[in-house]
Amino acid sequence: MTDFLPPIQTTARDDAVLKALVGFVRQEALGPGGKLPTERILAERLKVSRNTVREALTRWEGLGLVERRQGSGTYLKAAVSSDMLHMPLTLAGGNDFTGLMRTLEIRRALEAEAAALCAVRAGKAEIAEIERKLDIMEEAFRTRAGMSSEEDWEFHQAVYRASGNPLFEQIIAAMHELFHRFWEHPLGVRDFGHASFPYHRTIFECIAAHDPDGARAEALKLMATVEDDLKRGAANLKLSDRK
Amino acid sequence: MTDFLPPIQTTARDDAVLKALVGFVRQEALGPGGKLPTERILAERLKVSRNTVREALTRWEGLGLVERRQGSGTYLKAAVSSDMLHMPLTLAGGNDFTGLMRTLEIRRALEAEAAALCAVRAGKAEIAEIERKLDIMEEAFRTRAGMSSEEDWEFHQAVYRASGNPLFEQIIAAMHELFHRFWEHPLGVRDFGHASFPYHRTIFECIAAHDPDGARAEALKLMATVEDDLKRGAANLKLSDRK
DNA sequence: ATGCAGAAATTGGTTGGACCATTGAACCAC
């Protein structure tokens, strides 16, 4: 039984709009930040209603591909191409402590693997870039007494990029964005991140030495300290609740 | 400089619609398959335009939360609750060999961590369940000469579940669905999966013995064999192309 | 009664046109 005679498309207006838009983006070589045509112009050119255009753009907006600014225009937020696969994940129960802990476990998994891959694949340029971020982070850590979350994040991003697999950065970035509040105001634990600090350099050294197993191990240690901090924070919170 | 005056929200119609809809779903205790009110009714009740309702529903449809059937109605496809986190991922270049390889690297990361967590947390019941799936898989492997991909998948799912973190199953399931075609017709490699077969039992043994590091190591070995098979398949493909 | 074909109602999909709210640029007064 040949299961696939793909069902014919009698109507698929908005999908067609998106396909046309992909073509346009390729044609014009638009990258992130690029501005795409007005809804009204799109509607006119594609011979569809502006509402249909809007539904299509709403889909892309929901996927984080595009940002609409009223009064200004619609802008690309990511690179789009025809061979994209969309994997929308909706995670139930993510706002509480348990949910945060669960995403941390995912991050631990990805962080370890990314570090290991990075140790295998990073070239001289990537290693230098990571070291640069590391230096910046350590400097910020010294001068601002531990508040280096932004620089810390950049260090990790550099590692993800050097892993040669953009999925790591995409997935972790999505989670990072979701928990922005938390990662910025870490539950009142004053020295949040202090414990994890030294591991950044050990991870880097393993990467520079092309030692994947070592990098994996150090990344696991780092995430363990972060999880400990978080647990301490939760305990604090429970304490101060009782006050 | 106090960087944060968070931008004020003057309008957010469609988000409000979705919030109301979440409330409705909870109120009516709707689960997957449940039918939610007509667009026209929603528009009337919520005192917004039907267009606005449609934009909101389009978002949910894009996230896979809902399915719209013309002439019939709009139906829930997944459980929704107020504490949901949406993490839409778009994988650039996912159709080719490289893309498949990249998702495999993600899976390797998650598989290893899930196995390790499972070794720590699985109770007697979970271990028994995993062993049951393992037995079924091995039986299928014997009788059907290696075609046991379905049973194999169930074994892994059991491990994810026993990890105590539903995110593992959700993320990997999303990827699995995307690459269903590939994983079923593995590039013409006849004995795809043969090499990985024995590791399933070694993983189980580590889990049963509550040995997280061992489980992690065995899972990594398993994924390594899968990646090797895939590379071999790609090589095959290139060869047969030349014919 | 039963079964089934066709009509009618229901529901999501699309259209066109109108107006509102925000933005950004051009312009002007000080």
Added chain:
DNA sequence: GTGGTTCAATGGTCCAACCAATTTCTGCAT
């Protein structure tokens, strides 16, 4: 320059109608 003002462009919302797929009802033939 600085700070308003005006104005055009753009996304956001609304309305009313119609189209297309689906479901439900109806009535006729059996």
